[in-house]
Amino acid sequence: MKKLIVLVFFVMLGYGCGSSKALIAADSTPMTVAIDLVNIVEDKVLVTMDPGAFQEDTVLFYIPKIIPGTYSEDNYGRYIEGFKALDYKGNELQFNKEDENTWRISNGKNLDKVSYLVNDTYDSENEVKEAVFSPAGTNILDDKNFVLNLHGFVGYFKGLKEVPYEISINRPAHLAATTSLKERKTEGSETNVDLFLANRYFEVIDSPIQYTEPTTETFQIKDISVTLSVYSPNGTYTASSLKDRMEEMMTAQKTFLGDIDGTKEYNILLYLSSMEPTDATGFGALEHHTSTVVVLPETISKERLEQAMVDVVSHEFFHIVTPLNIHSEEIQYFDFNDPKMSEHLWMYEGTTEYFANIFQIQQGLIEEEEFYKRIMDKTNNAKAYDDDMSFTEMSRSILEEPYKKNYANVYEKGTLINMCLDIMLLEKSKGQKGVLWLMKELSKKYGAMTPFKDNELIDEIVAMTYPELRTFFDTHVIGNTPIDYNTYLARVGLTTKTVQKESGYFLDGDIPFIDVNQSEGNSIFVRRGIELNSFFNDLGAQGGDVIKSINDTAINLEAIRPIIGQSFQWSPETEIKMTVLRGEEEITLEGKVGTPVLQVETIVPLDDVSPDKTQLREVWLKG
Ligand SMILES: [Zn+2]
Numbered sequence: 112m113k114k115l116i117v118l119v120f121f122v123m124l125g126y127g128c129g130s131s132k133a134l135i136a137a138d139s140t141p142m143t144v145a146i147d148l149v150n151i152v153e154d155k156v157l158v159t160m161d162p163g164a165f166q167e168d169t170v171l172f173y174i175p176k177i178i179p180g181t182y183s184e185d186n187y188g189r190y191i192e193g194f195k196a197l198d199y200k201g202n203e204l205q206f207n208k209e210d211e212n213t214w215r216i217s218n219g220k221n222l223d224k225v226s227y228l229v230n231d232t233y234d235s236e237n238e239v240k241e242a243v244f245s246p247a248g249t250n251i252l253d254d255k256n257f258v259l260n261l262h263g264f265v266g267y268f269k270g271l272k273e274v275p276y277e278i279s280i281n282r283p284a285h286l287a288a289t290t291s292l293k294e295r296k297t298e299g300s301e302t303n304v305d306l307f308l309a310n311r312y313f314e315v316i317d318s319p320i321q322y323t324e325p326t327t328e329t330f331q332i333k334d335i336s337v338t339l340s341v342y343s344p345n346g347t348y349t350a351s352s353l354k355d356r357m358e359e360m361m362t363a364q365k366t367f368l369g370d371i372d373g374t375k376e377y378n379i380l381l382y383l384s385s386m387e388p389t390d391a392t393g394f395g396a397l398e399h400h401t402s403t404v405v406v407l408p409e410t411i412s413k414e415r416l417e418q419a420m421v422d423v424v425s426h427e428f429f430h431i432v433t434p435l436n437i438h439s440e441e442i443q444y445f446d447f448n449d450p451k452m453s454e455h456l457w458m459y460e461g462t463t464e465y466f467a468n469i470f471q472i473q474q475g476l477i478e479e480e481e482f483y484k485r486i487m488d489k490t491n492n493a494k495a496y497d498d499d500m501s502f503t504e505m506s507r508s509i510l511e512e513p514y515k516k517n518y519a520n521v522y523e524k525g526t527l528i529n530m531c532l533d534i535m536l537l538e539k540s541k542g543q544k545g546v547l548w549l550m551k552e553l554s555k556k557y558g559a560m561t562p563f564k565d566n567e568l569i570d571e572i573v574a575m576t577y578p579e580l581r582t583f584f585d586t587h588v589i590g591n592t593p594i595d596y597n598t599y600l601a602r603v604g605l606t607t608k609t610v611q612k613e614s615g616y617f618l619d620g621d622i623p624f625i626d627v628n629q630s631e632g633n634s635i636f637v638r639r640g641i642e643l644n645s646f647f648n649d650l651g652a653q654g655g656d657v658i659k660s661i662n663d664t665a666i667n668l669e670a671i672r673p674i675i676g677q678s679f680q681w682s683p684e685t686e687i688k689m690t691v692l693r694g695e696e697e698i699t700l701e702g703k704v705g706t707p708v709l710q711v712e713t714i715v716p717l718d719d720v721s722p723d724k725t726q727l728r729e730v731w732l733k734g
Pocket residue numbers: 112113398426427430459460463
């Protein structure tokens with residue numbers, strides 16, 4: 112999974128069954144599922160699930176509470192209503208709803224099928240507490256788009272997770288499916304019903320489907336066939352307009368990975384949000400073995416969208432390495448309703464995000480300077496989280512506080528942990544073996560169907576490599592001692608240093624110092640948790656200040672646009688009066704605008720560095 116923090120300001124500114132079956136035992140007959148995408152009533156989809164015959168009096172039916180890759184309890188059962196359990200004569204059987212995701216059905220021997228209505232998650236993200244992250248969510252947009260993350264639509268019966276599933280989907284005639292699920296085409300069958308097959312429940316939820324107008328693009332990356340499906344509500348983007356950059360990026364990824372066992376098919380399901388209040392707002396993506404669902408705003412520029420796609424899709428594709436091909440028993444035997452969490456998020460998300468950055472510099476998609484900037488950004492972003500928290504402990508307990516609120520650090524400090532490991536490994540092996548080598552070895556040993564024991568992985572890595580890694584893991588990953596990144600950077604002849612650079616008044620390049628609060632009339636506030644420029648600092652502004660007026664003009668999103676435009680013409684002598692609301696207090700800030708500068712920490716080469724360190728840096732950055 113990869114969550115992107117997209118500044119609203121940025122997006123808003125526009126930058127850019129028959130009774131005979133009763134004889135067949137439930138565990139030897141396929142689960143038949145019917146999903147009706149044509150007869151939508153009040154934005155809900157009817158799902159019918161027909162198992163074989165049960166021998167038990169009590170049958171438990173589940174909709175997942177949590178799915179692999181998300182690390183949060185999302186309770187997909189809360190989107191289900193009108194649940195019915197029917198006997199072979201069509202009479203309703205009694206059931207008890209045990210919790211949000213569990214239905215206990217009595218008189219199970221007579222159970223023929225269950226049916227229920229599914230609500231989608233996208234249009235209620237703003238209303239519900241702890242909304243489902245959009246790439247794991249569902250969309251029902253009658254006649255236009257369906258995002259079928261199937262864990263939101265299809266459940267499972269206790270003891271029947273391993274039976275094959277046959278999913279028939281009645282769809283609008285003009286929409287087509289993109290999915291990794293195998294499709295069975297039968298002659299003479301109804302043309303608007305798609306029939307998909309899965310070997311077991313895991314495969315159902317590992318294979319999302321997007322229905323859109325049929326405008327996909329398919330391209331070949333060596334032996335992998337990649338299909339890009341794009342839903343763009345206003346027609347701003349098409350699969351063909353985004354294909355070239357994806358093809359270039361994934362070719363580079365495949366070159367970086369070299370010989371590693373992977374999929375022969377990969378589907379990118381891109382959903383672009385209109386940014387209306389009833390549309391998706393969780394930007395980023397979720398990984399699957401042979402596909403990914405990506406959600407991004409439609410209102411950003413092509414350059415921004417492509418860069419976001421490069422960063423997000425590369426991350427998801429690298430998940431093929433871990434956790435998909437290197438994972439613990441907790442993941443292999445994932446319990447969708449009572450999961451045990453693995454302690455290795457430093458690897459599942461950290462290594463993945465590290466690869467998604469290092470491959471770009473190694474393959475020439477970004478320059479050295481940009482790579483250093485990304486590492487510096489991750490170092491700074493990591494400061495927002497608890498640096499004294501054991502990473503393995505956080506991972507094991509990620510569903511609970513205070514660990515839960517530190518989750519996003521897996522992308523920040525998780526990356527940096529892997530950078531340190533990579534530098535250590537490369538140094539010790541004289542440039543021969545880095546983290547990629549380590550992951551390849553582990554994936555050869557394990558692979559998609561063979562899990563490792565959670566508490567043995569680190570011992571195993573140490574045994575395969577160098578004792579120094581034992582100390583590093585014990586101190587900084589299992590242990591809770593913060594890492595001094597400069598010690599590791601020094602080993603490749605680098606250090607960090609604070610430099611001053613020019614910025615705009617309201618923006619640093621295209622990154623704003625301000626953001627919009629949509630829920631409060633598009634009011635504008637100074638961003639928190641970032642380094643402000645001298646313009647804001649010298650005026651005395653603070654992060655969180657709500658800008659009420661500038662030079663007596665009341666400020667909201669509309670009103671600030673022309674002022675940002677004018678600011679490019681300001682001279683250092685220009686006077687400004689800004690009224691801000693800080694908590695309850697209204698404060699007037701006045702002064703000259705000055706020349707805006709920003710103090711930034713950057714990574715730079717060390718003076719007088721030995722050639723072996725420079726050489727090691729070359730190997731690290733160029734592969
Ligand atoms: Zn991820």
